Amino acid sequence: MQLSTCGFNGIQPFQSNALNSINPAPDTCKLCLPTTSNSTYPPSKMGPKTVLITGCSSGGIGHGLALEFAAHGLHVFATARTVSKMADLELIPNITLLSLDVTEASSIAAAVSAVAAKTGGTLDYLVNNSGSNYAMPLLDVDLSKARAMFDVNFWGMLAMTQGFAPLLILAKGTIVNIASVTSMMHTPWAGVYSASKTAVDFVSETLRREVEPLGVSVVTVVTGIIKTNIFANAQVEPLPGNSYYSAAAKEIHAMATGDHDIKETLVGDYAKAVVGDVLGGKTGRIYRGYLSTFMSIMPEWLRDHLASSGKGLDKVKSGGVPMKRISVGDDS
Ligand SMILES: NC(=O)c1ccc[n+]([C@@H]2O[C@H](COP(=O)([O-])OP(=O)(O)OC[C@H]3O[C@@H](n4cnc5c(N)ncnc54)[C@H](OP(=O)(O)O)[C@@H]3O)[C@@H](O)[C@H]2O)c1
Numbered sequence: 001m002q003l004s005t006c007g008f009n010g011i012q013p014f015q016s017n018a019l020n021s022i023n024p025a026p027d028t029c030k031l032c033l034p035t036t037s038n039s040t041y042p043p044s045k046m047g048p049k050t051v052l053i054t055g056c057s058s059g060g061i062g063h064g065l066a067l068e069f070a071a072h073g074l075h076v077f078a079t080a081r082t083v084s085k086m087a088d089l090e091l092i093p094n095i096t097l098l099s100l101d102v103t104e105a106s107s108i109a110a111a112v113s114a115v116a117a118k119t120g121g122t123l124d125y126l127v128n129n130s131g132s133n134y135a136m137p138l139l140d141v142d143l144s145k146a147r148a149m150f151d152v153n154f155w156g157m158l159a160m161t162q163g164f165a166p167l168l169i170l171a172k173g174t175i176v177n178i179a180s181v182t183s184m185m186h187t188p189w190a191g192v193y194s195a196s197k198t199a200v201d202f203v204s205e206t207l208r209r210e211v212e213p214l215g216v217s218v219v220t221v222v223t224g225i226i227k228t229n230i231f232a233n234a235q236v237e238p239l240p241g242n243s244y245y246s247a248a249a250k251e252i253h254a255m256a257t258g259d260h261d262i263k264e265t266l267v268g269d270y271a272k273a274v275v276g277d278v279l280g281g282k283t284g285r286i287y288r289g290y291l292s293t294f295m296s297i298m299p300e301w302l303r304d305h306l307a308s309s310g311k312g313l314d315k316v317k318s319g320g321v322p323m324k325r326i327s328v329g330d331d332s
Contacts, residue, residue: 048094050119050171052077052111054102054160055130057085059229061178062129064271070094072279074125077115102130102156103148108163115167122171125278126164128157128200129178133234135256137245138191145235146192153196158203165216172215176278177204179285181224181292185307189248189255201285208284217283221274222296224289226265231258247319248312255311265289 051069056062056078063086066078070092078089079100089095098114101107115123134149136142161175168175180197182190201220208218236256239249254260265288273288287293295303 047075047119049074049124050077050115050122051075051125051127052079052098052115052123052164053127053129054079054100054156056080056089057082057229057233058088059267060129061223061226061228061267061270062127063089064267065127065129065275066095067092068268068271068275069125072275077111079111102128102160103151105159108159112163112167115164119167121167122173123164123167124171124173125176126160126168126173127176127178128160130156131178131197131230133193133230133256135189135193135234135252136237137189137239137243137252140240140243140245141192142237145237149192149235150196150199153193154199154203157200161207165211168216169211169214174217174219174278174283175204175207175211176219176221176274177201177207179204179220179222181222181287181289181295183222184295185303187255187307188311188313189252205285217281219278219283220285221277222285222287222292223270224265224287224292224295225262226267226270226289228267231256234258245312245316247315251310251312251315263290 051074053062053065053069053076056066057080062078062080066076066086066089070076070089074094076089076092076095077098078086078095079098080086081099081101083097083099086097090097096118098111099107100111131153132149134141134145157177167173177200179201180194182194183198183201185194187194201222204218204220208220211218234256236253239246239252243249245252270289274286277286277288287296298306
């Protein structure tokens with residue numbers, strides 16, 4: 001085999017070899033094409049359609065989507081930071097496991113090379129699903145933790161989109177971004193998470209217009225409440241001792257841990273609906289999961305009223321504002 005200039009040389013972080021039946025792999029990867037005269041570039045589109053999904057750890061939305069796309073006969077590149085967290089997927093012949101951290105440029109580049117080498121330089125669907133949660137009053141938010149969350153939820157989605165764009169453009173493919181119903185309401189204690197998902201929604205819908213001339217479609221999945229590990233995986237921080245919001249500590253903790261009585265859609269049901277929409281050719285915003293459609297037709301004042309109720313704001317108000325959070329001009 002002729003050596004590729006990128007250094008991957010077909011040795012990729014694959015956990016499965018089930019892709020050999022897809023488009024014949026070229027002698028080189030997408031990042032250094034074209035380097036060989038016998039490369040299959042542009043690629044043959046004879047094989048099954050391909051989809052790459054971020055954040056496929058067991059129990060989450062990505063995992064459910066991987067199973068559902070695979071059931072529809074696509075070849076799935078299921079990715080996660082820790083491959084062992086999606087080990088069960090390896091048993092499915094048309095799923096290939098890849099290690100991928102969406103906050104690491106080198107990890108994204110390696111995934112692009114790995115996919116391109118196996119598909120001949122194309123990808124039909126990219127699902128930007130990875131995400132993390134962080135609940136805290138805005139006045140108490142640890143900015144480094146909030147930035148780290150934005151790195152996963154928002155910048156990671158954009159970096160993945162940029163990295164895989166050449167493959168998606170060749171395939172005239174589709175980008176699917178997992179947004180959230182939280183963008184439609186201003187929920188106390190969820191400000192930074194909701195902001196990150198609102199950024200996802202905004203960029204996704206803007207991207208849809210920008211990539212349309214390139215032949216690429218975009219779907220923004222406004223996701224309702226789904227039973228996953230998102231709260232178990234979340235950073236749950238205690239309120240700072242001098243927080244103005246100590247009176248609502250119980251409600252803030254409940255928000256951070258997902259301790260609520262709200263109905264949740266099962267991952268499998270959500271995944272069936274989303275994959276049906278995506279493979280059916282829907283583009284733009286789609287609403288899936290408990291409360292998503294309902295929220296979209298509710299007036300904003302009602303959404304905000306519902307979002308604020310039960311959050312302990314009344315306790316904060318009736319407790320009065322604590323004396324002094326910091327000392328200013330203390331002459332004593
Ligand atoms: N559950 C809901 O009610 C709901 C509602 C609206 C929107 N969403 C969105 O749905 C998406 C999936 O969330 P989920 O509910 O399925 O939660 P989840 O079970 O916690 O899954 C999140 C996935 O993202 C991965 N991830 C975290 N940081 C990553 C990184 N740096 N690089 C790559 N992957 C990373 C996690 O991997 P690890 O296992 O390694 O942490 C996990 O696989 C998120 O974007 C979330 O905002 C969820």
